[in-house]
Amino acid sequence: MTLLVIGLALFIGFHSIRIVSPAGRLALIERFGDKGWRVIHSVVSLVALVLLVYGFGEARSETPVLWYPPIFTRHIALLLMIPAMICLVASALPAGTIKTKTKFPLVLAVKIWALAHLIANGELSSILLFATFLAWGVVLRIALKRAVARGEVTYPVFVSARYDVISIIVGLALWAAMILGLHEWLIGVPPLVF
Incomplete structure (x- = not known):
């Protein structure tokens, strides 16, 4: 630990x-x-x-298991990871509607990722990791909003809707890759448990 x-x-x-x-x-x-x-x-x-x-x-x-999440929480986590992956990809591209509406899509992706994994895992190490990232994401979003108000940071400006299409396609492909083995290869845990 x-x-x-x-x-x-x-x-x-x-x-x-x-x-x-x-x-x-x-x-x-x-x-x-x-x-x-x-x-x-x-x-x-x-x-x-x-x-x-x-x-x-x-x-x-x-670390000990503090609670045993029901299986359906893993299914919720899988669904939540779809917008998380799309936002992750959108954050790396010029601004489309997704990036302009979410303002800081990488921060949103981190918050969704953390929440999804927090509800689906009950061991102390998972709760520590994902709760920390969720709290950090919230604090970071507030700090960025204040930085915008001070003129230190600007919101993204719309460039083209094609970046939304790319974000969705690549985000879904990344999500599918994680389900089909990438998550287990990287993390050692299969995301699909029935």
Whole structure:
């Protein structure tokens, strides 16, 4: 469980610098340059992600089960992951209607992903991981909304509806890939349980 907690703290902490200390983030960018900061951010994010995944895998076998979710919660989670995947893809593309309406589709994707997995898992490690990401997503959305009000961040501007079509097609393909084995290969748990 220690690696999971360290990975969570590193990932959430590093990705919250903009919220906690915008001036500190700008000072780091000034010191290392934009490209240097992006490299540092990428490396720390990757290390944190590896710690998260590895730590979560270890913690799942060590932590107690706090509740046993009914099977139907897994089906709800599977359905919730469809909009999560579509929003994830939309966040990486120029703005279509999905991106302009959701404003910050990556944050929404994280919140939906966390909620879906939170309702379908009952072990302590899962609750810690997914509740932390859900809370972080809520805080991040509020912080981004305030940053928009201050003029520091802007909402996406519509470019073309074709990016919605791409988001839906690629999002559904990614969702199908996860169900058909990618989730089990990456995480070690099959998403389809009957």
